[in-house]
Amino acid sequence: MTADETARLRAELRLAHQHAHTADAERAETEAQLLEARAQVLRAQAHAARTNAETAGLRLAVDDVRRLCQLVLDESARPYAREQAQDILTVIDAALAGDKPSPGDGAWHTVWLEGKWRWVTSRMTTAEREHAADAVARHSAVLAVADNDPGRGEPEDLRWWRDDA
Known part of the structure; x- marks a missing residue:
C-alpha cells in the first residue's frame, strides 16, 4: 500500500x-x-x-x-330553616350550572315530556333525580322566556320524590 x-x-x-x-x-x-x-x-x-x-x-x-x-327540607318543621335550605340549593344549582343551559337539558326535558318520568327517576339516587330535575327546570325556564312567560316556574310534579316524603 x-x-x-x-x-x-x-x-x-x-x-x-x-x-x-x-x-x-x-x-x-x-x-x-x-x-x-x-x-x-x-x-x-x-x-x-x-x-x-x-x-x-x-x-x-x-x-x-x-x-x-x-334533610332539612324533608324533616324540619321550621319554615325559616326550610326556606334557607331551599335558598342554598338554589345557589348551588345556579353556581354549578353557571345559569347556562347545558346541551343535556333538552334531552332531560324530552324524557320529562315523553317518557315515564316517575318510573325513570325512581331508579335513580336522590342526587341523580335532583340533577335530572334541575336540567328539566333549566330547559323549562329557557322555553318560558322564549314563550314570553318568564314567571312560569318549574313543571308540576317534577320533583315527585319530595312530595312522597
Whole structure:
C-alpha cells in the first residue's frame, strides 16, 4: 500500500469516526427531546389528575351540603330553616350550572315530556333525580322566556320524590 493510499484511508477513517460521533450526538439529542416530550406529557397528566382530585373533593362537599339541605327540607318543621335550605340549593344549582343551559337539558326535558318520568327517576339516587330535575327546570325556564312567560316556574310534579316524603 502506498503512502497516498494510507493517507487517503486514514482521512476516510477520520471522516467515518467524525460521522459516527455526529450520528451519536444527533441520536442523543433526539432521545433527550423525546424524554422532554414524555416529561411534558406526564406533567400534563399529573396536572389533570390533581384537577380531577380537587373537583372530586369539591363535588363531595357540595353533595354533602345538598344532602343536608334536603334533610332539612324533608324533616324540619321550621319554615325559616326550610326556606334557607331551599335558598342554598338554589345557589348551588345556579353556581354549578353557571345559569347556562347545558346541551343535556333538552334531552332531560324530552324524557320529562315523553317518557315515564316517575318510573325513570325512581331508579335513580336522590342526587341523580335532583340533577335530572334541575336540567328539566333549566330547559323549562329557557322555553318560558322564549314563550314570553318568564314567571312560569318549574313543571308540576317534577320533583315527585319530595312530595312522597
